[in-house]
Amino acid sequence: MAPSPGLAPTPWPAPMALTEQAAVVDDVTGELVGWCLPATPDGAPHDVREGVTVRRLAVLHGHCPACGAALVWGSRRERRRAAAGGRAPAGVPHVPHRPTCPGHDQVIDAAIARWHAAGGAP
Numbered sequence: 024m025a026p027s028p029g030l031a032p033t034p035w036p037a038p039m040a041l042t043e044q045a046a047v048v049d050d051v052t053g054e055l056v057g058w059c060l061p062a063t064p065d066g067a068p069h070d071v072r073e074g075v076t077v078r079r080l081a082v083l084h085g086h087c088p089a090c091g092a093a094l095v096w097g098s099r100r101e102r103r104r105a106a107a108g109g110r111a112p113a114g115v116p117h118v119p120h121r122p123t124c125p126g127h128d129q130v131i132d133a134a135i136a137r138w139h140a141a142g143g144a145p
Contacts, residue, residue, distance in 0.1 A: 041075050042131055044082055046096070046116050052103055058082055071138050074131035081118040081126060090124035 039045070045059040060082065063075045081087035085094045096116040120127040125134075138144045 041071070041135060042078070042128065044078065044116065051107075054103075066143065068134065068138055068143070070125065070134040071131070074125040074134055077120075077124065077126035078118070078131070081120070082116065087118055087120055087124060087126055089126060090121035092118050092120050092124070094118050 039059065039061045041061050041064070043061060047056040047059060048054065049056055060079045061075060063072050063079070067075075077087060077089045081092065082094060086092065094116060095118065118126065120130075122129070124130065135144065
């Protein structure tokens with residue numbers, strides 16, 4: 024199946040930050056095909072591994088196992104409409120983690136910054 028006009032395919036493998044997540048959506052139907060998620064780094068400190076793992080599980084299961092926040096994303100109908108119009112899928116999938124959750128942006132960013140400061144991050 025050819026990509027929709029105006030939408031360039033993402034080069035693969037695409038480097039991803041530990042906090043990035045991407046949905047793979049069928050260009051024609053708007054149906055979710057899969058997810059591109061970062062691997063949990065083996066050598067990372069516990070708080071980094073926990074944050075990355077919680078974020079992965081939240082997307083895969085539709086809710087966060089640590090704080091219960093639900094995955095927010097456009098419906099299949101909205102994604103199909105966006106694809107038909109040659110636009111990127113409706114909305115960016117995200118989980119609005121609670122401020123104390125290991126998967127919250129500020130919590131995991133701080134954990135990654137501490138890991139970098141200690142000279143352990145790649």
